[in-house]
Amino acid sequence: MTEREESEPPAESAAPGSPPEPDASSTGSRVARFFGADRRTSAWRERTLVRARYLAVQLDRERLRQPEDPVRKALIAGMATLLAEAQAGARERCLASPGSGASLERASANLRAAELILLELVADEELGSWVAEVQECAESSLRKADPHRIALAAAIKKQNGQGGAIPDRRLLIGTLSSAYTELGKEYTRVRSLRNILIAATVVVFLGAAGLALFGWFAPQTLSLCFEPKDTTTTIVCPSIQRDATETVTVETLANRKDALLVEVAGAAGATLTVVASLPRIQGTSTPYMLPLAAALLKVPTGALSAFLGVLLIRGEFIPGLSNLDSSGQVLAWGVVFGASQHLVTRFVDTRAQETLTNTGKPTAGTSADKKE
CATH class of the missing domain: 1.20.150 (Lysin)
Structure with missing residues (x-):
């Protein structure tokens, strides 16, 4: 497979329901390709693209559940847009301001927002598989006095000790969103330094x-x-x-x-x-x-x-x-x-x-x- 085929897969090979690829015929794409900027040489770009493809598969699965629900349709459409933006951010090269981190921020922010929507879409019986991941993110990014971290720890303790229900979906989403926000701030500080x-x-x-x-x-x-x-x-x-x-x-x-x-x-x-x-x-x-x-x-x-x-x-x-x-x-x-x-x-x-x-x-x- 040639490098062009790898970086620009044909439309017929795309998985159904996957986010659309950026327009290769645009002026910005032609300029980037002229300077060789369409070559994805950064590890974070490849990780972002792989993660986006994985989430696209999860999105296709969620499309099959309650297809007539208008709320789910809106969430699915929003997640597809976010994944498309994440892939576009991983592929673009910001020639005008290389130190701004705009491409990385665009890719990571959209990818994290897509994961939050996926947590909104998953079935109730699958929430348990998200608890450990959300707890790890909270403990690594949030301070001990953070309300989300305290509430999540209390809910997990109640579940483990008294056989209670899985932590509330809104609590999981709020905690994961706060953890992602703090992690983004840390990356901003690193980039600023x-x-x-x-x-x-x-x-x-x-x-x-x-x-x-x-x-x-x-x-x-x-x-x-x-x-x-x-x-x-x-x-x-x-x-x-x-x-x-x-x-x-x-x-x-x-x-x-x-x-x-x-x-x-x-x-x-x-x-x-x-x-x-x-x-x-x-x-x-x-x-x-x-x-x-x-x-x-x-x-x-x-x-x-x-x-x-x-x-x-x-x-x-x-x-x-x-x-x-x-x-x-x-x-x-x-x-x-x-x-x-x-x-x-x-x-x-x-x-x-x-x-x-x-x-x-x-x-x-x-x-x-x-x-x-």
């Missing part, structure tokens, strides 16, 4: 690039050269070192590559800290690559730290470090300052890991929650 890290990476990169360009076009103004006090006949720059003469001074020997070389050395030192932190990085089940965004921030930050650190040494700001003796020593200090950015970015790593760890867990509630 990811976007902040990406924006910070771009800003720091532009700052480092701007300094490198300034040093390229005005090397004498932004000189990183040294004149060791013990050997006054030698001038040391990141890219060259030469004996001092009447025409060769600290300012005139400055090369346009000096700032760039120091920043490259700093970026290399920062990259080493990224490699060293890999054993402590944990994977995530969220569709947002938060650990990668935190790691990428280190590289331009290391370049900027190296430049500023060498500049501080040249300005004799750091006690005990006034002049450097060789070009290699200048670049070595650039690597050291680049690696030292971890003293700042480690707080970002900690925050990112805490956010991922808390995703899917109840948020902090009242003091009564903490006592429990």
